Amino acid sequence: xxxxxxxxxxxxxxxxxxxxxxxxxxxxxxxxxxxxxxxxxxxxxxxxxxxxxxxxxxxxxxxxxxxxxxxxxxxxxxxxxxxxxxxxxxxxxxxxxxxxxxxxxxxxxxxxxxxxxxxxxxxxxxxxxxxxxxxxxxxxxxxxxxxxxx
Numbered sequence: 433x434x435x436x437x438x439x440x441x442x443x444x445x446x447x448x449x450x451x452x453x454x455x456x457x458x459x460x461x462x463x464x465x466x467x468x469x470x471x472x473x474x475x476x477x478x479x480x481x482x483x484x485x486x487x488x489x490x491x492x493x494x495x496x497x498x499x500x501x502x503x504x505x506x507x508x509x510x511x512x513x514x515x516x517x518x519x520x521x522x523x524x525x526x527x528x529x530x531x532x533x534x535x536x537x538x539x540x541x542x543x544x545x546x547x548x549x550x551x552x553x554x555x556x557x558x559x560x561x562x563x564x565x566x567x568x569x570x571x572x573x574x575x576x577x578x579x580x581x582x
Contacts, residue, residue: 444514449474449506452517459502462495466506472542474506479535491531493568496538496556500525500570503540504552508574511545516576518550523572531567533558540570550574 446469453459453466459476462484468475476499478484478491486492501520509518540554552572557564 445469445471445510448514449509452509453502453506456502458498462498464499464502467537468539469506469510472507472511472545473540474503474510475537475539476503476506477535477537480533488530489532491533491536491558493525493527493531496527496531496536496568497523497525497570499536499538500540500554500556500568501572503538503554504570504572505574507540507542507552507554508545508550508572508576511542511550512576515579517579518574519577521549521573521575523570525568525570527568529558529565529567531556531558533560533565535559536567537564540572548576550576 449469464476464478467477484491484495505518512518536558538554538556540552543551554570556568558567
């Protein structure tokens with residue numbers, strides 16, 4: 433069903449998502465990497481960095497929220513009309529456990545894509561010694577928008 437929505441041209445959408453991610457200076461600042469782009473799903477990974485911790489040594493909730501938000505946004509972009517950009521308009525985050533690990537990954541998927549609004553969900557995991565622990569979850573509303581002039 434999504435393939436029909438996309439007009440069957442998945443490669444163009446992957447390129448669009450990767451190009452957009454490449455322009456995100458904040459993601460570069462925190463060391464984020466876009467590790468997966470599929471139709472309606474994405475994953476973003478960041479390594480542990482002491483520069484991103486809060487006072488107790490956990491990765492800051494704002495950093496985890498940021499990769500969840502971007503993963504949702506890029507999942508939505510992967511199913512957006514070709515000419516559209518996307519913008520988060522609302523999200524809710526549940527922080528489930530302290531973010532302690534060697535790296536962290538946010539995996540997002542589209543729940544429903546509409547003409548103007550897309551709803552996505554994402555989970556963030558902390559990875560250590562080959563095991564993952566769920567540390568946060570997000571439900572996000574993303575809107576399609578016309579690209580603004582640079």
